[in-house]
Amino acid sequence: QELGLKDYYSDYFPVGVAVAPNSFEGKSKELILQHYNSITPENVMKMGEIHPEQDRYNWEAADKMADFARENDMKMRGHALVWHQQTGDWIFEAEDGGQVSKEELLKRMKNHIDTVVSRYKGTIYAWDVVNEAISDDPEEFLRKSEWFEILGEEFIIKAFEYAHEADPEAKLFYNDYNAIIPEKRDRIYKLLKMLVDRDVPIDGVGIQGHWSIFDPSEEDLRKAMDMYSSLGLDVQITELDVSIYPWEKEQRERRPDESDEFTAELQQKQVDKYKMFFEVFRDYKEVMTGLTFWNISDAYSWLDYYPVEGRKNYPLLFDEDYEPKAAYYEVVEFD
Numbered sequence: 001q002e003l004g005l006k007d008y009y010s011d012y013f014p015v016g017v018a019v020a021p022n023s024f025e026g027k028s029k030e031l032i033l034q035h036y037n038s039i040t041p042e043n044v045m046k047m048g049e050i051h052p053e054q055d056r057y058n059w060e061a062a063d064k065m066a067d068f069a070r071e072n073d074m075k076m077r078g079h080a081l082v083w084h085q086q087t088g089d090w091i092f093e094a095e096d097g098g099q100v101s102k103e104e105l106l107k108r109m110k111n112h113i114d115t116v117v118s119r120y121k122g123t124i125y126a127w128d129v130v131n132e133a134i135s136d137d138p139e140e141f142l143r144k145s146e147w148f149e150i151l152g153e154e155f156i157i158k159a160f161e162y163a164h165e166a167d168p169e170a171k172l173f174y175n176d177y178n179a180i181i182p183e184k185r186d187r188i189y190k191l192l193k194m195l196v197d198r199d200v201p202i203d204g205v206g207i208q209g210h211w212s213i214f215d216p217s218e219e220d221l222r223k224a225m226d227m228y229s230s231l232g233l234d235v236q237i238t239e240l241d242v243s244i245y246p247w248e249k250e251q252r253e254r255r256p257d258e259s260d261e262f263t264a265e266l267q268q269k270q271v272d273k274y275k276m277f278f279e280v281f282r283d284y285k286e287v288m289t290g291l292t293f294w295n296i297s298d299a300y301s302w303l304d305y306y307p308v309e310g311r312k313n314y315p316l317l318f319d320e321d322y323e324p325k326a327a328y329y330e331v332v333e334f335d
């Protein structure tokens with residue numbers, strides 16, 4: 001078999017990809033087997049999918065992914081146990097229709113974590129336990145989610161404790177986006193330090209890596225790597241893609257002059273950015289225990305419908321025909 005990303009990076013870190021179970025056929029399956037030695041479920045293990053009602057779990061799609069990982073001797077990351085999105089409303093609702101009490105919510109959370117983590121024990125080696133708990137507002141620390149409103153910051157601590165009880169061998173991660181830009185980085189760092197200082201069972205930080213041809217800078221990336229690893233935590237890039245559009249809020253709407261064309265100029269910018277990111281990753285191989293791309297090829301990316309519905313994006317290393325792009329060769333050709 002031809003070499004793939006995982007072979008070029010075998011002395012560095014496992015290379016993973018986030019997929020749906022329908023990727024296990026045709027060209028996407030070929031690419032998964034050639035290039036990656038780890039998979040993450042893009043959606044099917046989120047609470048809203050796997051546990052849509054209090055007394056009902058949906059195991060089929062998640063089991064299919066776990067079977068695929070086992071059959072092909074791949075690592076598997078679990079994503080995500082506690083998040084403010086893609087979570088059924090039922091969890092925050094009391095029997096009488098009002099808001100659930102603190103005690104009851106903790107009970108439900110423990111139940112969810114126990115059930116899901118235990119089922120995939122031995123297959124899933126790392127879990128995103130808490131996803132995106134830091135606020136986007138620089139003036140605010142934790143996001144004002146229902147988890148936070150009802151449980152306070154304790155929801156984070158408890159989630160890690162419950163996950164650790166369910167599978168003491170699993171590596172437990174806090175995962176977030178914009179983890180490199182200084183104003184959010186500093187608050188993520190503050191949270192992680194608080195968890196480490198309190199001996200909460202956390203093993204690592206997941207830097208999502210939804211980046212673009214504009215951001216982040218090499219300097220900011222190295223600085224964030226230094227800060228997070230100084231806490232003694234594993235660092236993983238958990239959701240890498242490099243958008244051809246800027247991510248800043250005020251630029252997220254489609255501009256009038258903007259086309260969906262992946263011009264030679266944009267391609268070159270993307271090549272340069274990918275090259276720089278991977279140089280930094282290689283330099284940090286002692287602290288980086290994993291790198292996962294968010295989707296396989298430009299044939300399908302979640303960025304085709306987010307944050308602007310129907311705006312085509314080209315964020316990955318393989319093109320719409322599943323062929324390696326120029327950026328792929330930059331990433332695998334190094335001394």
Ligand code: XIL
Nearest residue numbers: 042043079080131177208210239302
């Ligand atoms: C995204 C999926 O890729 C989409 O299919 C879904 O519609 C929304 O969620 N941060 C995360 C991921 O932690 O779970 C998100 O995945 C992307 C942003």
